[in-house]
Amino acid sequence: MFRSLLTAAAVSALLVGSAHAQDVKTAEALRDKALRDYTAWDITEDLTTSIGPRLVGSPAMARAKDWSAAKFKALGFTNVKVEAFAKPSWTRGEESAELVAPYPMKLNIVGLGRTLPTPADGIEADVALFKTYADLIAAPESAVKGKIVVITQPMVRTQEGTGYGVAGISRRSGPVEAAKRGAVAVLIRSISTSDSTVPHTGVTAFGDGVATIPSAAMGVPEAEQLERLAAKGPLRIKLKLASTVDPKNVAWNISGDIKGSEKPDEVIVIGGHLDSWDVGTGALDDATGVAITTAAAKLIGDLPKHPKRTLRVVMFGSEESGGSSEAYVEAHKAEIPKIVMTGESDSGADRIYALRLPAGAGAHPLIATAAAVLAPLKIYVDRAPNTHGGSDIEGLEEAGVPSIGLSQDASRYFDYHHTMDDTLNKVRPDELAQNVAAWASFLYLVADSDIDFRALKAAAPAAPSH
Amino acid sequence: MFRSLLTAAAVSALLVGSAHAQDVKTAEALRDKALRDYTAWDITEDLTTSIGPRLVGSPAMARAKDWSAAKFKALGFTNVKVEAFAKPSWTRGEESAELVAPYPMKLNIVGLGRTLPTPADGIEADVALFKTYADLIAAPESAVKGKIVVITQPMVRTQEGTGYGVAGISRRSGPVEAAKRGAVAVLIRSISTSDSTVPHTGVTAFGDGVATIPSAAMGVPEAEQLERLAAKGPLRIKLKLASTVDPKNVAWNISGDIKGSEKPDEVIVIGGHLDSWDVGTGALDDATGVAITTAAAKLIGDLPKHPKRTLRVVMFGSEESGGSSEAYVEAHKAEIPKIVMTGESDSGADRIYALRLPAGAGAHPLIATAAAVLAPLKIYVDRAPNTHGGSDIEGLEEAGVPSIGLSQDASRYFDYHHTMDDTLNKVRPDELAQNVAAWASFLYLVADSDIDFRALKAAAPAAPSH
Numbered sequence: 001m002f003r004s005l006l007t008a009a010a011v012s013a014l015l016v017g018s019a020h021a022q023d024v025k026t027a028e029a030l031r032d033k034a035l036r037d038y039t040a041w042d043i044t045e046d047l048t049t050s051i052g053p054r055l056v057g058s059p060a061m062a063r064a065k066d067w068s069a070a071k072f073k074a075l076g077f078t079n080v081k082v083e084a085f086a087k088p089s090w091t092r093g094e095e096s097a098e099l100v101a102p103y104p105m106k107l108n109i110v111g112l113g114r115t116l117p118t119p120a121d122g123i124e125a126d127v128a129l130f131k132t133y134a135d136l137i138a139a140p141e142s143a144v145k146g147k148i149v150v151i152t153q154p155m156v157r158t159q160e161g162t163g164y165g166v167a168g169i170s171r172r173s174g175p176v177e178a179a180k181r182g183a184v185a186v187l188i189r190s191i192s193t194s195d196s197t198v199p200h201t202g203v204t205a206f207g208d209g210v211a212t213i214p215s216a217a218m219g220v221p222e223a224e225q226l227e228r229l230a231a232k233g234p235l236r237i238k239l240k241l242a243s244t245v246d247p248k249n250v251a252w253n254i255s256g257d258i259k260g261s262e263k264p265d266e267v268i269v270i271g272g273h274l275d276s277w278d279v280g281t282g283a284l285d286d287a288t289g290v291a292i293t294t295a296a297a298k299l300i301g302d303l304p305k306h307p308k309r310t311l312r313v314v315m316f317g318s319e320e321s322g323g324s325s326e327a328y329v330e331a332h333k334a335e336i337p338k339i340v341m342t343g344e345s346d347s348g349a350d351r352i353y354a355l356r357l358p359a360g361a362g363a364h365p366l367i368a369t370a371a372a373v374l375a376p377l378k379i380y381v382d383r384a385p386n387t388h389g390g391s392d393i394e395g396l397e398e399a400g401v402p403s404i405g406l407s408q409d410a411s412r413y414f415d416y417h418h419t420m421d422d423t424l425n426k427v428r429p430d431e432l433a434q435n436v437a438a439w440a441s442f443l444y445l446v447a448d449s450d451i452d453f454r455a456l457k458a459a460a461p462a463a464p465s466h
Numbered sequence: 467m468f469r470s471l472l473t474a475a476a477v478s479a480l481l482v483g484s485a486h487a488q489d490v491k492t493a494e495a496l497r498d499k500a501l502r503d504y505t506a507w508d509i510t511e512d513l514t515t516s517i518g519p520r521l522v523g524s525p526a527m528a529r530a531k532d533w534s535a536a537k538f539k540a541l542g543f544t545n546v547k548v549e550a551f552a553k554p555s556w557t558r559g560e561e562s563a564e565l566v567a568p569y570p571m572k573l574n575i576v577g578l579g580r581t582l583p584t585p586a587d588g589i590e591a592d593v594a595l596f597k598t599y600a601d602l603i604a605a606p607e608s609a610v611k612g613k614i615v616v617i618t619q620p621m622v623r624t625q626e627g628t629g630y631g632v633a634g635i636s637r638r639s640g641p642v643e644a645a646k647r648g649a650v651a652v653l654i655r656s657i658s659t660s661d662s663t664v665p666h667t668g669v670t671a672f673g674d675g676v677a678t679i680p681s682a683a684m685g686v687p688e689a690e691q692l693e694r695l696a697a698k699g700p701l702r703i704k705l706k707l708a709s710t711v712d713p714k715n716v717a718w719n720i721s722g723d724i725k726g727s728e729k730p731d732e733v734i735v736i737g738g739h740l741d742s743w744d745v746g747t748g749a750l751d752d753a754t755g756v757a758i759t760t761a762a763a764k765l766i767g768d769l770p771k772h773p774k775r776t777l778r779v780v781m782f783g784s785e786e787s788g789g790s791s792e793a794y795v796e797a798h799k800a801e802i803p804k805i806v807m808t809g810e811s812d813s814g815a816d817r818i819y820a821l822r823l824p825a826g827a828g829a830h831p832l833i834a835t836a837a838a839v840l841a842p843l844k845i846y847v848d849r850a851p852n853t854h855g856g857s858d859i860e861g862l863e864e865a866g867v868p869s870i871g872l873s874q875d876a877s878r879y880f881d882y883h884h885t886m887d888d889t890l891n892k893v894r895p896d897e898l899a900q901n902v903a904a905w906a907s908f909l910y911l912v913a914d915s916d917i918d919f920r921a922l923k924a925a926a927p928a929a930p931s932h
Contacts, residue, residue, distance in 0.1 A: 049694045052571045060569060103526060105518045106745075108886055197746070197886040198663060221889035225747065228515045279572075280663070281691065420574050420663040423687035 023448050027373045027441040030299055034437035040295035041429050043071065044288050044349075047274075048281040048424050055278040056321035057089020057249040064274050068254040068290075068315045075298045077256025077313070085327035087318045089249035090114045090206075092278055093242025097187065097216065100124060101236040102229060108219040109187065110199040110279060110419075111241045112171060113320065114206035118214045122240035123148065123185045129230040133170045136177060145182030148237050149174070150230075152223045157193040161347060161410030167191050168202075175215035176205045185239050186215035189223035194415035197221050201277050202418045203320060214241045251275070251317040253328050256294075258301040260447065262308035267335065268447055269312050269342045269401070270297070270439070273319035273392055280422035284413060288427055288435075289345035290315050296439035300447070307447035309340060316392035319346070320418075325395035336399050341446055341453055343404045344390025345439070348413040349432045352379050355442065356386035356405035358453045360460025366451050373441045377434055379406075385460075402453030406438050489914050493839045493907040496765055500903035505764055507895050509537065509757035510815075513740075514747040514890050521744040522787035523555020523715040530740050534720040534756075534781045541764045543722025543779070551793035553784045555715035556580045556672075558744055559708025563653065563682065566590060567702040568695060574685040575653065576745060576885075577707045578637060579669035579786065584680045588706035589614065589651045595696040599636045602643060611648030614703050615640070616696075618689045623659040627813060627876030633657050634668075641681035642671045651705050652681035655689035660881035663687050667743050668884045669786060680707045717741070717783040719794050722760075724767040726913065728774035733801065734913055735778045735808045735867070736763070736905070739785035739858055746888035750879060754893055754901075755811035756781050762905035766913070773913035775806060782858035785812070786884075791861035802865050807912055807919055809870045810856025811905070814879040815898045818845050821908065822852035822871035824919045826926025832917050839907045843900055845872075868919030872904050 047067065054064045065082060072080045090113070097107040128147040130136040136144070136151060151170045156163035170188045178186045190200035197219030204215055216239060218226075229235055254274065260266060272289025276282020297311045316324040329336070355374060361367055362383060371381045388394065389403030397403045416422045513533065520530045531548060538546045556579070563573040594613040596602040602610070602617060617636045622629035636654045644652045656666035663685030670681055682705060684692075695701055720740065726732060738755020742748020763777045782790040795802070807824075821840060827833055828849060837847045854860065855869030863869045882888045 045694070049691060050698070052569055052691075063569075103518055103529075106886075195887075195891045196662065196664065197889065219886070221746075221887065221891050224891055225515060225518075225889070228511070232516070280687075420572075420685070421661075421687065423663065423691070425661045425687050425690055 023445060024369060024373065026303065027444045030444055031373060031377065031437045031441040034296065034299055034440045035433050037295065037299065037433065037436065039298055040291040040432050040436045043291035043294055044283060044427055044432070045424060047287045047290065048283045052281050053278045054274060054276045054282055056087050056251050056275050056318045057091065057246060058278065061251070061275060065252045065254060068274055071294070072254070072256030075294065076301050078259055079257040081255050083253045083327070083331050084250050085253070087249055087251035087321060089246045090321065091244045093117070093244065095216065095241050097218065097237060097239045099235065100238050102233055107222045108197045108199055109216040110201045111243060112175070112215045112217060113201050113203035113277065115204060115215045115241055115243065116212060117243045118185065118239055118241045122238050123214065124236065124238040125184050127230070127235035127237055128183070129226060129235065131227065133174060136174065139181065141181045144178060147183055148185045148187060148239065149178040149183040150187045150226055152189045152227050154189060155191050155193055155414060157411060159409055159411050160407065161413060163193065164191065164414055171202055171204055171217065173205060175212045176210060179211050179213045183213060185213055187237065187239065188217050190217040190220060192220055192414055195220055196421070198419045198421045200418040201279060203322070214239065216241060251324065253314055253317050253324050255312055255314040258297050258306060258311040260308050260310040261306040264310045265338050266309040267312050267339050268309055268443065269314060269339050269393070269396065270344065270443065271314035271316055271392065272345045273324065274315040275318055275320055277320055277418050279420045281424065282422060283424045283427055284348040284422050285417045286319065286346045288349035288432060292345045292349070292432065292435040292439055295436045296443055299440045300444050307444055309447040311443060311447055319392050323391065325392050329395035329399055336396070336401060339396060339401045341404060342389060342393045342396045342401045343406065344393045345406065345435065346390045347408040347410045348417070349427045349435060350409040350412055351431050351434050352377070352406045352408050352438045354380055354382045354407040356382045356407060358402035358404065358457050359385035360456035361453055364451055364456060366445060366449050370442050370445050373445065374438055377438050379438055400454070402457060406442070408435065489911060490835060490839065492769065493910045496910055497839060497843065497903045497907040500762070500765055500906045501899050503761065503765065503899060503902065506757040506761035506898050506902045509760055510749060510753045510893055510898070511890060513753045513756065514749045518747050519744045520740060520742045520748055522553050522717050522741050522784045523557065523712060524744065527717070527741060531718045531720060534740055537760070538720070538722030541760065542767050544725055545723040547721050549719045549793070549797050550716050551719070553715060553717035553787060555712045556787065557710045559583070559710065561682065561707050563684065563703060563705045565701065566704050568699055573688045574663045574665055575682040576665040576667045577709060578641070578681045578683060579667050579743065580672040581670060581681045581707060581709065582678060583709045584651065584705055584707045588704050589680065590702065590704040591650050593696070593701035593703055594649070595692060595701065597693065599640060602640065605647065607647045610644060613649055614651045614653060614705060615644040615649040616653045616692055618655045618693050620655060621657050621659055621880060623877060625875055625877050626873065627879060629659065630657060630880055637668055637670055637683065639671060641678045642676060645677050645679045649679060651679055653703065653705065654683050656683040656686060658686055658880055661686055662887070664885045664887045666884040667745060669788070680705065682707060717790065719780055719783050719790050721778055721780040724763050724772055724777040726774050726776040727772040730776045731804050732775040733778050733805050734775055734909065735780060735805050735859070735862065736810065736909065737780035737782055737858065738811045739790065740781040741784055741786055743786055743884050745884070745886045747890065748888060749890045749893055750814040750888050751883045752785065752812045754815035754898060758811045758815070758898065758901040758905055761902045762909055765906045766910050773910055775913040777909060777913055785858050789857065791858050795861035795865055802862070802867060805862060805867045807870060808855060808859045808862045808867045809872065810859045811872065811901065812856045813874040813876045814883070815893045815901060816875040816878055817897050817900050818843070818872045818874050818904045820846055820848045820873040822848045822873060824868035824870065824923050825851035826922035827919055830917055830922060832911060832915050836908055836911050839911065840904060843904055845904055866920070868923060872908070874901065
């Protein structure tokens with residue numbers, strides 16, 4: 001086993017020639033150490049257990065901020081920063097829904113993130129049920145006015161998670177579109193790939209100037225039951241949603257550095273988001289993303305010599321509640337030309353299967369080295385350029401920072417995310433470790449190199465060559 | 467395909483010689499027809515959709531009773547009977563629980579069936595956490611007095627469902643034992659094989675002379691979170707449970723017959739239970755048991771000539787809330803010597819894998835025929851005698867009626883049973899059909915035979931010969 005690893009390292013180095021042989025050996029050693037390292041597990045367990053759910057504006061989020069700074073320091077990070085920014089808070093109250101006709105039955109629901117509340121005694125109305133969002137858009141106002149709109153469009157399970165964006169329009173735009181047509185409330189089938197009654201929250205359109213109505217998501221069996229009942233006769237539902245908003249609240253982006261040994265002003269910014277929804281404990285979304293990137297950088301920080309460039313891990317403070325990205329860009333404007341690469345882990349903790357790169361980077365010799373180091377983890381280098389690395393780094397992307405993606409298998413992620421079932425027992429330690437192995441080895445290679453993704457992109461042909 | 471089935475039938479008949487060749491052909495034809503028949507699916511869908519949850523004493527249960535009688539008649543059953551018996555009702559009200567310390571977090575809970583309520587403003591107390599029921603029993607009163615007892619013993623997943631009885635003691639006896647030691651309430655880890663937050667209800671010890679306390683079950687992730695938090699420091703929980711009891715209420719056993727063509731007074735009594743818990747729609751527990759046995763008998767009833775003996779399907783009316791078995795025996799005392807066999811389907815709708823028989827029956831030639839007919843369904847005949855056919859027929863068993871079991875794979879059953887997730891989308895149509903195929907073909911062989919299980923049992927050696 002030990003001999004074969006050495007041989008693989010030697011072969012990789014000979015084949016590539018770009019990275020020093022020592023770099024390849026170090027990257028491979030990091031990879032293999034990470035596969036047996038429990039740092040990411042311990043971070044995930046500690047965050048989900050000691051802090052629990054972490055909604056922006058909650059006392060738990062304030063505790064999480066302190067936890068984050070302390071964690072960075074304890075793991076040997078330097079230049080630890082806690083950067084505050086304004087973010088209105090939204091606090092969920094009591095919620096319930098009941099089928100009133102044809103017979104009484106409790107429905108398992110959760111208010112959509114930042115929904116308006118109903119009046120204190122709820123809203124009871126007849127139901128206008130649509131099997132797709134498109135059916136709602138096509139419906140005449142007379143079919144909707146005064147009704148509770150129910151949308152039962154299901155989400156398709158895919159490895160890339162691409163079903164989320166398609167089905168998610170019910171959640172993002174359903175309430176606003178139903179409001180335009182005179183509906184009094186909206187109840188959607190959870191944006192979920194599971195067959196569970198546990199409902200999924202997630203943000204809906206909100207804020208000044210958005211004309212919307214109270215809206216919630218129900219469990220999958222409930223949505224299917226309502227479809228069957230609607231085929232037999234009229235439905236009536238009672239919905240109660242309570243919540244409060246504090247416009248003055250605060251959020252934080254917290255970061256720590258592994259300082260570069262030769263070019264410390266060149267920075268790689270990676271991370272996940274510290275905040276979570278208030279249901280569950282935000283294990284897959286996104287304690288594991290925080291844990292994976294922190295553990296990967298920590299393993300690199302433990303090396304006898306740091307790589308040339310600085311690694312910075314950011315625990316972003318408001319992914320779920322309206323974005324931490326703009327605040328990060330605003331606070332780091334001057335530094336942006338020196339941020340050489342960015343990336344985010346925010347699709348759970350199942351296996352990484354692909355590395356996605358900025359346009360033009362695929363042909364660089366360092367990437368052949370990376371491909372060889374990642375291959376034993378069953379990760380390939382995608383030929384198409386990376387288009388979006390994560391919502392906390394999209395501000396950096398828009399400001400021209402090259403972004404990479406280490407794509408996680410999202411087949412199972414949308415069974416749990418944004419629910420009370422996003423908990424530690426859904427994390428598989430071996431798959432979590434595979435993530436850390438991929439991040440640590442790839443980050444090390446880039447951090448100890450001179451690769452210039454911006455220049456490669458500028459020189460790339462307009463369309464990818466496949 | 468058709469030719470090979472004929473060949474198999476001919477071979478079975480030649481090998482066995484006991485059942486007429488025509489019986490074997492009929493049993494095999496029933497089996498193969500059942501595999502493509504949707505009667506059981508339609509019954510399951512109709513009961514779970516048109517009626518929904520069916521708790522004893524609820525208006526839904528009264529509707530279910532009417533549904534049941536109408537369904538028997540529509541499917542061609544005769545001698546349809548609705549037999550009322552007294553059964554106190556219990557109606558769940560609002561329920562909630564919250565971790566108060568070390569930090570506030572909502573816990574997903576459900577009151578145990580027939581639990582006492584808490585005072586209207588709930589019970590808040592420090593927690594005494596026990597990782598097993600045995601730990602509670604061994605604890606000194608000083609560790610429990612005035613506390614909310616939390617028991618986090620997990621349930622083991624097995625094909626036979628044998629983990630249920632072992633872990634279930636927390637639910638059945640935990641509240642009484644905690645009350646003896648001065649606890650103020652009990653919160654158990656759900657008796658569940660899943661990793662879900664959806665909590666499992668189920669009956670706990672109740673009634674006159676039982677000294678007990680308010681008790682509920684929580685989701686699996688919550689139980690694991692409390693275990694981890696308890697290792698760090700003290701816990702405090704607030705629990706609210708509301709419920710009402712009506713001692714005057716009524717339940718019903720409903721039955722329909724497929725009348726025997728030659729010996730109609732010899733009766734085979736099979737069935738499932740019509741009642742369910744108030745969470746979910748009682749799909750696996752036990753709409754499918756009702757559907758499987760009804761569909762199997764209906765297929766036999768559709769034959770040009772009924773078998774010799776009468777088949778009776780009973781939809782039992784109070785399995786979850788204290789038993790329908792005694793009432794059935796009481797109402798049918800005079801008939802018991804003529805009930806030649808009984809059996810129940812009440813472990814969901816996954817594949818049947820074993821036929822279990824009364825002691826002494828295994829060597830009868832009819833059983834060799836049955837084994838040959840069931841083999842293509844991947845069902846074997848167990849060599850050990852059947853010990854318990856189901857809780858609705860245990861009164862018949864105690865009165866000496868021979869019982870059989872068609873054992874379902876229960877690996878997945880305890881992920882869902884007694885929860886809001888016991889819904890139609892957990893039923894797999896192909897596995898449901900396999901159940902009907904097994905029941906229909908086996909029932910036909912016994913009903914058209916003279917096999918006397920009582921006499922075989924009387925002649926059997928004291929211990930099984932394996």
